[in-house]
Each structure stands twice: as C-alpha cells, then as structure tokens.
Amino acid sequence: MCKLLKFFSVLATISLAIAGARSASCRSSDIVVHQTRTGRIVEGKPEYEVNLSNLCHCQQSRVVVRCYGLSSVEAVDPRSIKPLDEERCLVGGGRPIAPGALVRFKYAWLTPQDFPLVASKILC
Numbered sequence: 001m002c003k004l005l006k007f008f009s010v011l012a013t014i015s016l017a018i019a020g021a022r023s024a025s026c027r028s029s030d031i032v033v034h035q036t037r038t039g040r041i042v043e044g045k046p047e048y049e050v051n052l053s054n055l056c057h058c059q060q061s062r063v064v065v066r067c068y069g070l071s072s073v074e075a076v077d078p079r080s081i082k083p084l085d086e087e088r089c090l091v092g093g094g095r096p097i098a099p100g101a102l103v104r105f106k107y108a109w110l111t112p113q114d115f116p117l118v119a120s121k122i123l124c
C-alpha cells in the first residue's frame with residue numbers, strides 16, 4: 001500500500017514537472033520571422049513577403065514587433081500589421097495567433113526590414 005502511494009506520488013511529481021517544463025518552454029521568442037523577396041518590384045523597390053509564425057504550443061496574442069513605422073511604398077494590410085507608434089507595430093490586430101499559425105504580409109522597400117519581437121501575451 002505504502003509502496004503504491006509512493007509510486008503515485010512519484011508519478012504526480014513527474015507529470016507536474018513535465019507540465020511545468022512544457023509551459024516554461026513556450027516563450028515569446030517562439031514567434032519567428034521568415035522573409036523572402038517576392039521578385040516583384042514596386043516603384044523601383046523590391047517587394048518582400050513576411051511570415052510571422054507562432055511556433056509555441058500555446059496561443060499568443062498582443063504580438064508587438066519593432067518596425068520603425070513600417071516603411072513601404074505599397075500599402076500594407078493593417079489587419080496583418082500596423083504601426084502603433086514610430087517604433088512598434090501590432091501584429092494581426094492583437095488577436096491570438098494559434099499554435100503553428102502564421103500572419104503574412106507584404107511590403108516594398110529598398111532594404112529588407114527586421115521585425116524583432118517586442119512583446120506578446122502567451123495564452124497557455
């Protein structure tokens with residue numbers, strides 16, 4: 001009996017540790033940016049396609065990246081990304097991005113821009 005109890009308490013400890021590690025392994029840095037040139041030229045500037053993917057196993061909302069006003073000679077879909085101020089942009093209107101899902105947008109500028117993550121809310 002005592003042995004059985006011990007077995008279950010060990011099992012409980014292990015599953016708690018796994019659950020803890022799982023949520024801890026989910027970070028804002030699980031938002032990854034993939035970017036390529038589309039091959040189109042808009043007003044003499046190359047067009048880029050950006051995928052912001054959520055590699056976390058939980059949803060992430062209120063995703064904010066650094067974009068410095070989102071310079072582009074073509075209109076960028078504000079539902080995908082829109083400037084909040086001179087430095088930051090809100091991704092996907094702040095709506096939750098499902099695990100494995102991505103937000104896509106295109107822009108055209110002389111040089112490719114980085115979109116490093118500023119903040120996100122992890123919904124585990």
Ligand SMILES: *[C@@H]1O[C@H](CO)[C@@H](O)[C@H](O)[C@H]1NC(C)=O
Binds near residue numbers: 049
């Ligand atoms: C973005 O994702 C789409 C769909 O998965 C894919 O076809 C496209 O090549 C990706 N683009 C980049 C820049 O990663």
